[in-house]
Amino acid sequence: MADSSEFSFSVDARLDGGRHGRTGVISTPHGDIATPAFIPVGTKASVKAVLPETMREIGAQALLANAYHLYLQPGSDIVDEAGGLGKFMNWPGPTFTDSGGFQVMSLGVGFKKVLAMEAVGVRSDQVIAEGKERLAVVDDDGVTFRSHLDGSRHRFTPEVSMGIQHQLGADVMFAFDELTTLMNTRGYQEQSLQRTHEWAQRCLDEHERLTAARADKPYQALFGVIQGAQYEDLRRKACRDLETLRGAEGTGFDGYGIGGALEKHNLGTIVGWCCDELPENKPRHLLGISEPEDMFTAVENGADTFDCVNPSRVARNAAIYVDEGRFNINTARFRRDFTPIDETCDCYTCANYTRAYLHHLFKAKEMLAATLCTIHNERYTIRLVDRIRASIENGEFDEYKKEFLGQWRGRIKVPGQV
Numbered sequence: 001m002a003d004s005s006e007f008s009f010s011v012d013a014r015l016d017g018g019r020h021g022r023t024g025v026i027s028t029p030h031g032d033i034a035t036p037a038f039i040p041v042g043t044k045a046s047v048k049a050v051l052p053e054t055m056r057e058i059g060a061q062a063l064l065a066n067a068y069h070l071y072l073q074p075g076s077d078i079v080d081e082a083g084g085l086g087k088f089m090n091w092p093g094p095t096f097t098d099s100g101g102f103q104v105m106s107l108g109v110g111f112k113k114v115l116a117m118e119a120v121g122v123r124s125d126q127v128i129a130e131g132k133e134r135l136a137v138v139d140d141d142g143v144t145f146r147s148h149l150d151g152s153r154h155r156f157t158p159e160v161s162m163g164i165q166h167q168l169g170a171d172v173m174f175a176f177d178e179l180t181t182l183m184n185t186r187g188y189q190e191q192s193l194q195r196t197h198e199w200a201q202r203c204l205d206e207h208e209r210l211t212a213a214r215a216d217k218p219y220q221a222l223f224g225v226i227q228g229a230q231y232e233d234l235r236r237k238a239c240r241d242l243e244t245l246r247g248a249e250g251t252g253f254d255g256y257g258i259g260g261a262l263e264k265h266n267l268g269t270i271v272g273w274c275c276d277e278l279p280e281n282k283p284r285h286l287l288g289i290s291e292p293e294d295m296f297t298a299v300e301n302g303a304d305t306f307d308c309v310n311p312s313r314v315a316r317n318a319a320i321y322v323d324e325g326r327f328n329i330n331t332a333r334f335r336r337d338f339t340p341i342d343e344t345c346d347c348y349t350c351a352n353y354t355r356a357y358l359h360h361l362f363k364a365k366e367m368l369a370a371t372l373c374t375i376h377n378e379r380y381t382i383r384l385v386d387r388i389r390a391s392i393e394n395g396e397f398d399e400y401k402k403e404f405l406g407q408w409r410g411r412i413k414v415p416g417q418v
């Protein structure tokens, strides 16, 4: 019988000054995750251009895949028959899947991606990118949408999302929630939060039912998702409401996901409100952040894990992370630069290849370019979070944050030059 005791979380060191940041260990049926941890994204059961064995070698502790994509292709039933996500993709460690809600609504509705995630002056509940048909319709029971692959019509409800995620078999799953944007009105945010709350109850009930029905499978933890956009009262209420929610058999959430559109400047504040309210003994995942400086903010304010598609996405566009910022290896100044990307990096790419070679691979459109740059960026990010974790353990978080942010300058032209 799958047993919820197969999943647990323990806290070790904490930040001082009443801050929520901490280190800990999440234990899953497929292994432990030392937190804070960065969870690399393998959207379609693959971290693009990199072998799972390589992800293991560079220190990835867990991978996150997308339920929406795997439902459409190859189909969650096929992943189930393969023995679950980890077995299917030859990744023995812990796995996460998101609920599909974000993709259903963002791809389906055709939000302008930038506008949808950032505040603009207007508030509207009808945000559709110009020239795009509205492909997703939300009602109180679920979402009807068209596939971005072939236009076929599908419907996700909390029960459908739970069914898909149980078939995918990840160690950590997320409740199906409604994605709103910062452009939605306050009234709509309230209505949506109520809907997400009702969906959370249905997810817990269905999760209990499927856990019992699939008793031969390892236990899968379910995280509730906190929405509420930029409103303090809504965020706090969402946390309190989710914490008290129980399934018919008494099952509560195993952890929490902090979701929704967040502006960079109030990321820490919003994560802090949530962590004020959430129980200490359950892990908190921040869904989708982007840049290294955000990781300090997220961790300081109480996020234990977070996923981020950026290290691999930008690597395929020749953008490379070093401690001073992000630079583009595609520019001509690197043609004859026979030094590694980063002298201080311990990754396979930096040990064996030069900037000139990587520059050449991108110019020649060689696939190896994406592989080598992704290895570096993923390793860079994993190592950064490892260093953040160590700094909390050693009581040196504030010094390390100051040192890092003192040299980090965002987008740069050349490392080592001001």
Ligand SMILES: [Zn+2]
Binding pocket: 341, 342, 345, 346, 347, 348, 349, 350, 351, 375, 376, 377, 379
């Ligand atoms: Zn490297």
